[in-house]
Amino acid sequence: MAEPLVRFEGVRKAYGAAASGYAVQRLDLEVEKGELLTLLGPSGSGKTTTLMLLAGFEMPSEGRILLGGRDIARLPPHRRGIGVVFQSYALFPHMSVAENVAFPLEVRGVPRAARAERVRKALAMVRLESFGERRPTQLSGGQQQRVALARAMVFEPPIVLLDEPLGALDKALREEMQYEIRALHQRLGLTMMYVTHDQQEALTLSDRIAVFEGGRIRQLAAPRRLYEQPENAFVAGFVGENNRLPGVVRSAPEGEGRDRAIRVMLDSGTEVLARPVDAGAPGSRCLVAVRPERVAVAAILASEMGEDALSARLVEVIFQGDHVRLRLSLGDGAEVVAKRPVGAGMLPEPGTLVSVAWDPAHAHAFAAEG
Numbered sequence: 001m002a003e004p005l006v007r008f009e010g011v012r013k014a015y016g017a018a019a020s021g022y023a024v025q026r027l028d029l030e031v032e033k034g035e036l037l038t039l040l041g042p043s044g045s046g047k048t049t050t051l052m053l054l055a056g057f058e059m060p061s062e063g064r065i066l067l068g069g070r071d072i073a074r075l076p077p078h079r080r081g082i083g084v085v086f087q088s089y090a091l092f093p094h095m096s097v098a099e100n101v102a103f104p105l106e107v108r109g110v111p112r113a114a115r116a117e118r119v120r121k122a123l124a125m126v127r128l129e130s131f132g133e134r135r136p137t138q139l140s141g142g143q144q145q146r147v148a149l150a151r152a153m154v155f156e157p158p159i160v161l162l163d164e165p166l167g168a169l170d171k172a173l174r175e176e177m178q179y180e181i182r183a184l185h186q187r188l189g190l191t192m193m194y195v196t197h198d199q200q201e202a203l204t205l206s207d208r209i210a211v212f213e214g215g216r217i218r219q220l221a222a223p224r225r226l227y228e229q230p231e232n233a234f235v236a237g238f239v240g241e242n243n244r245l246p247g248v249v250r251s252a253p254e255g256e257g258r259d260r261a262i263r264v265m266l267d268s269g270t271e272v273l274a275r276p277v278d279a280g281a282p283g284s285r286c287l288v289a290v291r292p293e294r295v296a297v298a299a300i301l302a303s304e305m306g307e308d309a310l311s312a313r314l315v316e317v318i319f320q321g322d323h324v325r326l327r328l329s330l331g332d333g334a335e336v337v338a339k340r341p342v343g344a345g346m347l348p349e350p351g352t353l354v355s356v357a358w359d360p361a362h363a364h365a366f367a368a369e370g
């Protein structure tokens, strides 16, 4: 195996005394050359700290960080040769767009003639060739962020770090920029480490996603795997939408492969089959998670639908453009949401007694957390 471009080895970071806690708990993480790795997690989970440790703006309390196989502990930020893009564009207002992009070349002593050509190329990469003479204030937010990207890439750094770079943009522009960053990453084979708390953004952009919680990585996987096979209740709840049904494990696993299942008594009073992920032994509390798009709803009584169907009352139908959401009450306060494409058949009236069911292979049973 080729040496990863970046390697965090047992890295911990406490901002104050260790007794007051670690912002990053114990990080072992590798970034491969040419990959776009996203750090995803709620506010305060340690994503920015991890990025700052790599950029050199913070120092680890323990552990090592290697870049290209070399320990970078003693290198100040400007000698690490890493490109950084922040949420606030941090462009120099008194300089033109071209001067902003030329700045990293200037500090690295690139001769003037070579600078002009590289600036032109970098601006072309972000489709701003004709904007070189403008001031940053004469650009839209999206354009300013593209200048910041050009400035971070112009000196061809081995890795570009991006901290919520699209956080200040409106939704439409954010989505457009996501495709643009992805295209740049693929076309140029750039290695990128990207911080966001927006799971949709992470799913769109990433080769792999590291899900952070409380300074730890809870799962590191490709987007599809993360979505379809979350390894714990936290990831199941944070990535994509999930119905979360608390209950108690009733039986040890039976069956093999896709059919491996346990029985769970839901708090709402029904027993269901689910695929065990990290659920404990019989008697322990657990959480069954089912994606709304996996919940089938039929306007017949549960007893007619099959032994694993639950009976529910349709509470509300919410129109959401390309799909409708059905809110269903299981009794005892428990609710399930189902998602259906628009035009997928007649819908029962709110108030109707219906049945809901799902393939047990799509119901994941996790150990209850917290």
Ligand SMILES: Nc1ncnc2c1ncn2[C@@H]1O[C@H](COP(=O)(O)OP(=O)(O)OP(=O)(O)O)[C@@H](O)[C@H]1O
Binding pocket: 015, 016, 023, 041, 042, 043, 044, 045, 046, 047, 048, 049, 050, 197
């Ligand atoms: N300079 C600092 N001094 C002290 N504590 C800090 C400092 N920076 C961050 N922290 C703390 O470290 C923890 C992790 O913060 P960090 O900014 O890395 O999280 P994050 O996941 O990037 O959050 P956000 O999405 O809100 O930016 C938090 O508890 C935060 O309060």
